[in-house]
Amino acid sequence: MSDQIESVLAESRAFPPSDEFRAAARIADPAEYERLHRESIEDPETFWGRVAGELPWLRPFEAVLDWSGAPFARWFTGGQINASHVCLDQHAQGERADKTALVWEGEPGDRRTFTYRELHLEVQRFANVLKARGIGKGDRVAIYMPMIPEAAMAMLACARIGAIHSVVFGGFSSTSLEDRIADGDCCAVITADGGWRRGSVLPLKPAVDEAVANQPGVRTVLCVRRTGQDVAWNTERDVWLHEALEGVADECAPEPMDAEDVLFLLYTSGSTGKPKGIVHTTGGYLVSAYLSTQTVFDLREDDVYWCTADVGWITGHSYIVYGPLANGATMVMYEGAPNAPHEGRFWEICEAHGVTIFYTAPTAIRAFMKWGDEHVEKHDLSKLRLLGTVGEPINPAAWMWYRDKVGGGRCPIVDTWWQTETGSIMLTPLPGVSATKPGSATRPFFGVDAAILDEEGNELPQGKGGLLALRRPWPSMLRGIWGDEQRFRDTYWSRWPAADPPLYFPGDGARTDEDGDFWILGRVDDVLNVSGHRLSTMEIESALVSHDQVVEAAVVPRPDDLTGEAIVAFVIPAQGADDAATLAGALGEHVATEIGKLARPAEVRVTPRLPKTRSGKIMRRLLRAIASGEEITQDTTTLEDPTILDELRANGGH
Ligand code: PRX
Numbered sequence: 101m102s103d104q105i106e107s108v109l110a111e112s113r114a115f116p117p118s119d120e121f122r123a124a125a126r127i128a129d130p131a132e133y134e135r136l137h138r139e140s141i142e143d144p145e146t147f148w149g150r151v152a153g154e155l156p157w158l159r160p161f162e163a164v165l166d167w168s169g170a171p172f173a174r175w176f177t178g179g180q181i182n183a184s185h186v187c188l189d190q191h192a193q194g195e196r197a198d199k200t201a202l203v204w205e206g207e208p209g210d211r212r213t214f215t216y217r218e219l220h221l222e223v224q225r226f227a228n229v230l231k232a233r234g235i236g237k238g239d240r241v242a243i244y245m246p247m248i249p250e251a252a253m254a255m256l257a258c259a260r261i262g263a264i265h266s267v268v269f270g271g272f273s274s275t276s277l278e279d280r281i282a283d284g285d286c287c288a289v290i291t292a293d294g295g296w297r298r299g300s301v302l303p304l305k306p307a308v309d310e311a312v313a314n315q316p317g318v319r320t321v322l323c324v325r326r327t328g329q330d331v332a333w334n335t336e337r338d339v340w341l342h343e344a345l346e347g348v349a350d351e352c353a354p355e356p357m358d359a360e361d362v363l364f365l366l367y368t369s370g371s372t373g374k375p376k377g378i379v380h381t382t383g384g385y386l387v388s389a390y391l392s393t394q395t396v397f398d399l400r401e402d403d404v405y406w407c408t409a410d411v412g413w414i415t416g417h418s419y420i421v422y423g424p425l426a427n428g429a430t431m432v433m434y435e436g437a438p439n440a441p442h443e444g445r446f447w448e449i450c451e452a453h454g455v456t457i458f459y460t461a462p463t464a465i466r467a468f469m470k471w472g473d474e475h476v477e478k479h480d481l482s483k484l485r486l487l488g489t490v491g492e493p494i495n496p497a498a499w500m501w502y503r504d505k506v507g508g509g510r511c512p513i514v515d516t517w518w519q520t521e522t523g524s525i526m527l528t529p530l531p532g533v534s535a536t537k538p539g540s541a542t543r544p545f546f547g548v549d550a551a552i553l554d555e556e557g558n559e560l561p562q563g564k565g566g567l568l569a570l571r572r573p574w575p576s577m578l579r580g581i582w583g584d585e586q587r588f589r590d591t592y593w594s595r596w597p598a599a600d601p602p603l604y605f606p607g608d609g610a611r612t613d614e615d616g617d618f619w620i621l622g623r624v625d626d627v628l629n630v631s632g633h634r635l636s637t638m639e640i641e642s643a644l645v646s647h648d649q650v651v652e653a654a655v656v657p658r659p660d661d662l663t664g665e666a667i668v669a670f671v672i673p674a675q676g677a678d679d680a681a682t683l684a685g686a687l688g689e690h691v692a693t694e695i696g697k698l699a700r701p702a703e704v705r706v707t708p709r710l711p712k713t714r715s716g717k718i719m720r721r722l723l724r725a726i727a728s729g730e731e732i733t734q735d736t737t738t739l740e741d742p743t744i745l746d747e748l749r750a751n752g753g754h
Pocket of ligand 1: 368415490491492493494515516517519520521541606607608620622623
């Protein structure tokens with residue numbers, strides 16, 4: 101059987117940057133881009149040495165890269181740096197002192213703004229509170245917060261004193277939080293009483309209380325008062341931030357950190373097993389976050405940048421906190437849901453704050469489409485000049501909608517492919533030079549050597565789908581899985597055992613097109629195998645959602661005697677769609693026409709909702725079990741709404 105993934109989606113639209121965009125872009129000359137990219141691959145020491153030199157080091161580095169201990173890379177060895185110093189001091193003590201660093205909006209409509217000088221002060225005071233609680237260099241601190249300024253301050257305060265932060269998304273359950281606290285052996289938790297979500301209080305402190313009840317290593321729970329409801333209190337352990345801040349000193353010198361000292365842990369789930377604590381270190385991570393924010397988003401001094409992610413995800417780390425602040429940008433942060441109190445909230449925020457760069461996820465874009473154009477059209481979005489997307493493959497229909505309705509047809513879209521593990525953007529257009537294509541993350545970023553390989557490690561020709569591989573180390577690469585070296589080697593570095601040095605396997609399938617642009621085909625665990633043809637779930641889903649009666653679709657395999665695997669499609673119908681049986685029949689025809697009979701689903705299940713992780717990813721492994729009529733034995737703690745499982749089981753197929 102072939103180990104190539106067949107690509108069946110034909111997308112030929114391409115959008116080169118407009119002359120107007122190019123005129124002011126940081127990188128607008130294709131020859132210059134080619135030269136820089138070549139240098140980043142052929143002479144990474146010079147390229148990364150120069151970029152790193154733009155950051156304020158506390159002690160200069162001696163060597164750029166040491167890959168002799170592969171798969172453990174060491175970047176910028178000998179150098180000392182501090183992430184909060186990079187993000188704050190250089191601006192607060194320079195020309196950006198009175199520039200707005202952060203504009204925050206709460207869900208109820210309250211607003212707070214911080215200049216670089218103010219944010220610098222807040223973080224130093226916060227850091228002194230941590231120190232007073234005996235927290236120091238190398239200690240692990242869990243952060244479980246709503247999207248309020250203190251979430252970013254907590255991260256920066258940890259970084260300032262050299263404590264390792266482990267941010268746990270505020271939507272996770274107390275069990276998930278406890279697992280992560282225990283795995284990281286955290287000595288403190290920073291949280292809030294609660295946060296606002298869709299008009300009500302999402303309580304956080306009670307979940308922390310449960311999570312730490314059996315974790316005696318946690319000696320401090322530092323709590324921000326946000327929502328004001330009553331919370332239980334353990335006077336030995338619990339401290340209100342506002343009380344602890346009274347009388348602390350305004351100054352806290354940044355702890356000099358070796359480039360390879362750990363900056364943070366961030367847990368990510370695999371398809372099996374317990375969550376992995378992905379380890380990121382300080383110097384290389386900052387260099388990659390800095391350069392990618394600057395070049396991918398074409399950042400300028402007067403931009404107002406908004407990334408809608410939560411700080412609980414890697415996108416929130418690299419593209420809300422570290423990347424934008426390292427560049428001295430002005431960024432927007434929003435606490436609540438995109439449809440609270442109405443479905444135009446994001447566009448209202450864009451208009452109110454004059455957002456120029458907007459970065460969000462395909463799942464959000466599909467929700468906006470569903471809610472209707474009128475919510476977008478009501479607002480003046482003329483300041484927007486660049487759009488971005490991240491998190492999953494974006495279907496071309498959503499991409500075109502984003503471009504036309506949100507971007508007014510004038511904003512380039514950067515579809516950025518990367519992972520928690522990569523720390524920063526790996527495949528992406530550069531908006532001043534790349535012709536963007538709906539659904540393609542286009543090219544490897546600077547220093548990224550990406551290839552499509554078969555199982556044996558042979559590079560596949562253009563147009564063939566296969567396994568995505570990264571062949572060289574990059575500064576923000578993960579340095580391990582916390583406490584589990586073997587799992588690190590097995591998960592990421594063992595797909596091609598003969599390779600020396602080892603190649604990184606991100607777990608995604610991809611293909612290149614005739615221009616050399618990359619198209620991500622989804623996780624290889626999600627690949628279908630029908631009659632010996634490996635098909636990408638993403639492409640079939642994209643065909644399904646291109647039908648005007650379908651809002652969202654997920655496709656999974658079910659064992660089949662004849663074809664190996666048969667395709668089961670779960671679809672959310674549009675309002676006013678035909679009855680389930682008629683729709684199922686129509687969709688079978690539609691997919692057969694769009695892609696070919698091979699991809700026609702054997703079964704279509706019409707459902708009002710799909711199981712999603714709290715970050716909005718469809719949990720195909722659960723759908724797979726349901727489609728095959730199996731017991732669900734997998735971990736369902738990351739599911740946004742567990743009641744959905746019964747609902748899905750109850751819906752028979754057509
Ligand atoms: O499968 C890819 C998908 O999301 C995975 C990484 O997930 P996570 O670590 O949660 O990080 C998400 C934010 C960086 C990848 O292995 N993915 C991410 N971005 C894209 C994508 N798939 C297609 N296109 C993208 N732009």
